[in-house]
Amino acid sequence: MNLKPEIEACFAELKDIRQYLHSCPEVGLETVETVAFVKNKLDDFGISYENIGVNSLLAKVDGSEAGKTIAFRADMDALETTEETGLPYESKVVGRMHACGHDGHTTTMLAFARYLADHRNFKGTVLLLFQSGEEGFGGALKVIEDGLFEKYDIDSMFGLHNWPGYAENQIVIHHGACMASEDRFDLVIRGKSGHASVPHLCVEPFAAVADFIKGAQTIIPRKISAHDKAVISITQVHGGSAYNIIPDEVIVRGNVRTTADDVQDTIEESLGQLAKGIATTYGVEAEFTYNRKHPVLINSTPEPAIKAAARIVGEENVLTNELPAMGSEDYAFYMQKTKGCFAWIGNGKDSAVIHNSKYDFNDDIILVGATFFAEIFEEVMQQV
């Protein structure tokens, strides 16, 4: 691999940083100590920064001459998982763990920041976004709502995620859809409670629940093209507390993934129609709420990243025809605001899967990731 020697030279220190961050995981929007740590490092590198969103941080490196602005993003938050790796730098907090490798992403961005601090002979500005709350806490939206795209005219933006199952020298970059949309829905079915012996005096909710569950699974095969990708999963049903009482209310919850906006629209509309249908059939009230959590992550301009990746791992190890993941990523919101892409860097073929209590970020790919960002920077920004 063609790694940047200046980055490679810092490997011991970068490993220490990554493993330190691993031991002190912070969850959601509460990345206070992580931000303080990052600020301290940026101070060392002589890089300025500003707070943005909720406990996110935007560092800025101006080139020697004026020019366009590009941005890179790393996420910082951990998961509510109890670590079971037994590593010397295992999480010090029971019930919290860097099980998605954001400790590694943060370290990768710091490595790139240090590189940039020493390579300011370019035209324009590079923004480095350290983001909180990626794991379902709306961290990206907080950053956007705080005016990232109003304060800066961002030409393009790049991000990465470590990816178990691919080798350390493989980089996956999709054309178009890279990760799925994620939507969550709630259906509250309200009938009329009563004794189990007299259902005719109640309005029974469970037949409606059953029809909704089965009806939901007709939407993809009947209303979505076989060429499209989508998943509807019922994930929760809760109702009733006694053997002999028909409950008033049953709650059904679920999850929708798609890789195209129009498919997402069709599913939202169809689930809503289904809810109305069961209400009519069974005389229940069916309150349906559809919450669009993450949009489809679309790589609109992956080309500079593909070129950059090829220089590091060779063309044969840049995989551009992989299937998109049906998992979601709040980086998708940035891709609705500017062009750019999101890449996956192999975390090792034998790596535990992300969100698993035995998972660990592969320190070797700090070098791959930071070099990748540096190569994109050199590809996109005019050097002087």
Place this chain on the structure above:
Amino acid sequence: MNLKPEIEACFAELKDIRQYLHSCPEVGLETVETVAFVKNKLDDFGISYENIGVNSLLAKVDGSEAGKTIAFRADMDALETTEETGLPYESKVVGRMHACGHDGHTTTMLAFARYLADHRNFKGTVLLLFQSGEEGFGGALKVIEDGLFEKYDIDSMFGLHNWPGYAENQIVIHHGACMASEDRFDLVIRGKSGHASVPHLCVEPFAAVADFIKGAQTIIPRKISAHDKAVISITQVHGGSAYNIIPDEVIVRGNVRTTADDVQDTIEESLGQLAKGIATTYGVEAEFTYNRKHPVLINSTPEPAIKAAARIVGEENVLTNELPAMGSEDYAFYMQKTKGCFAWIGNGKDSAVIHNSKYDFNDDIILVGATFFAEIFEEVMQQV
């Protein structure tokens, strides 16, 4: 109404007893203080007794000559309900209430006991069973397991329940089925958990849940004669704890009522077959448990009670063609051991329904109930 004057004469005292018991409700098999109270009264009346079952009490009145043994039963336990009547003798215990009138049944039996104590010129023995734990706590089974029918050769047995919706001068006595069987079932559907985005890597439990719910409602219309009475109610479904995780396990619970043993058999078998069917269809494990809680309450020999009732309220007020209740009653277990019947005495047309926080036992019917037992006693036992 032709009430026994000796019983009527005690009305003020009986009301006090009933209202005192109302204020001190005890739940399930824990009827310790109620039993102590009853023992005290029986001591006053000069009636002997023995403990039986769990906190149940069996009083015995021997006639002046030898003869057959008959039994009467009253239940004593209250419900886990917070009373909202605002009565001066309201429950002193938050979360406990005599919402089914067992305070009245106990008082009625005491009134009858006192009557018997003064009318011993008969052949045989009368047993008075004060029973705990009728409300789903297996009180009757505890009494039977403790040897009631081994210790005593009981020729026949009689019981009563107050019944809101009928007038105080109406007595309902069924030929045959009087109250339904109650069975409870649990279905644990076990699949394989996983992320909502990859259902093909999981074994999804909710489609099986939906099929079970709908399939259960085909059993009565398709496998049970239109002449039979039965109810299958799904009363609980619980599974899942996150929007984006398909759970391993979903629990479905429900309730079955019938008024005939063969119908009960068919439903148990059919639900079991349905569970096997969905397991085959969806590749889930379906652990089905069917718990026969109360059998059908069959009045095998209602005739003496019908005659006795007619002497009190007149033939026109003895209703023998009413539909059986789909509620259940653990008195049904006694009717599997001996002949006899169970009667309903009107608690007033405007009475709140039983198990309601505004319900109260109608004190007037202590006199009807105690006279009814006295008339049955005189009908069945040879007087000397």
